[in-house]
Amino acid sequence: MNALSSTTPDLSHLRADFPILSETIRGKPFVFLDSAASAQKPAVVIDAMTHTMRHQYANVHRGLHWMSERTSDAYEGVRDKVAALLNAASREEIVFTGSSTGAINLVAYSYGALLRPDQAVLISEMEHHANIVPWQMLRDRRGIELRVAPVDERGELDLGAMEALLADGRVGLVSITHMSNVLGTVTPAARIAELAHAAGALLLLDGSQAAVHRPVDVKAIGADFYVFTGHKLYGPTGIGVLWARHALLEAMPPFMGGGDMIGSVSFERSTWAEVPHKFEAGTPPIVEVIGLGAAIDYVQAIGMGTIQAHEAGLTEHALARLGAVEGLRVIGEARTRGGVISFTVDGAHAHDIATLLDRNGIAVRAGTHCAEPLMRRFGITSTARASFGIYTTTQEIDVLADTLDRIRSFLV
């Protein structure tokens, strides 16, 4: 059975680029359906990082020697690649952080310091804990209010309710996921930007999932902040990105103090470096940034539009196949969605499903997916989640659906 429409690009040749996919698990082919947690790495990323450490490594921005200059060039070159990926206005708008979580915390701490205590931050019911807890900490630190926009039964953002929550003009920042890590819902980012700006608020988009699955154009969206992480984009762990409009970065105070983020230092006072360096204290994750650059080159060569079309085809196929498994309920039916599918099976707990799938070489995630409030919203304690990457095939989805059928007859 092949439900892929003729418009779905065939990317199966890319599997050969990922060394780990030839591993076997307990003698069975490794069926990796957990890319939303962290994606596998193509050889070009692994090679770029080892090449850096073997042949072209020194600290950046400091050295007057050949090796440091070359390493600085490679590191700074990635800023241009990220700017192009997001269609940012300039390379100076790209700040390297440790993760998406690090980037959101940077904004919560730094931009948060510019909010008045009578202002509010608006998030949604479908946020990852990384886009909830930093704002709770800001609330407790600064006395701001934290508002939560509801999600409807389909798993879509309730824009009417959001507008009402913005109506009093006290919201200073809207911080919303661009694609839910649980429901797969892609949020209407440009429309949210309009609503936020009309109410005098700025918009931060958590692109941890979205930036992996579709083209992102921060100018076309009209966003003010955008964050994503390297390890879900086929790059290494330990590297995240904050994009923000230049004027915002200029206005924001530094987050962490240290080397590399200063203009000059005396015991009386210090001055800050120009953006983005003002926000990059200490020796940065040099090797990881270079690995991210290789990952961006890799996905750009495939084309984010092609990646989106491929995953749309996989998702359609998966919804059809999983929908036919008796007792299986897909959580979230957003009309615009990406390749992340959470589900429950009547009478079978998500952890039992994950264990039995694992015994068959199939890796899925099970649990609350760092989104406990969303679980409560849908009246469930946990789900199993299958998520897709550029290397995922319809055959793997068929193996998942067939195995789920057998698990159900075994457990229920």
Added chain:
Amino acid sequence: MSEAALQADASIYQQLVVERARRPLHAGTVEPADGAADGTNPLCGDTVHVTLRRDPGGRAVAVRHRTRGCAICAAAADLMAETVQGATRNEAEAVFGRFQRLLQDGETALDAETRRQLGLLNAFGELHGYRSRRKCAILPWSALLAAFKSGEDA
């Protein structure tokens, strides 16, 4: 892949485990109870509520559980309730100690006498190969011991 093949692949789901998860024999609450406690696993949200009643000698003459959890947790709760019928708190703690050794080290590491004492609980012998799932089987026991304790404190 047949059901038998799947079962062979997933030895932690022995028939007794699957049966008790599907149709527990000791589910419910003891009323009136003289000991009650909850166990919660924050990682998955699973909960076990244990109630018990004791005779004047401190023996649990009735133990029941209400479990919202995976098959391992549900079956562990049911087989625990069955195993500790008539036990004092000290005896229950001793059974739990043997059960933990079974999960930690596996059946082959235990002597014949310990395995005999474990009885029905031997159904969880394969769990030692699944480190991430051991806590599912332990959760009901932490609720049970807390229920014993709550009764004594009252």
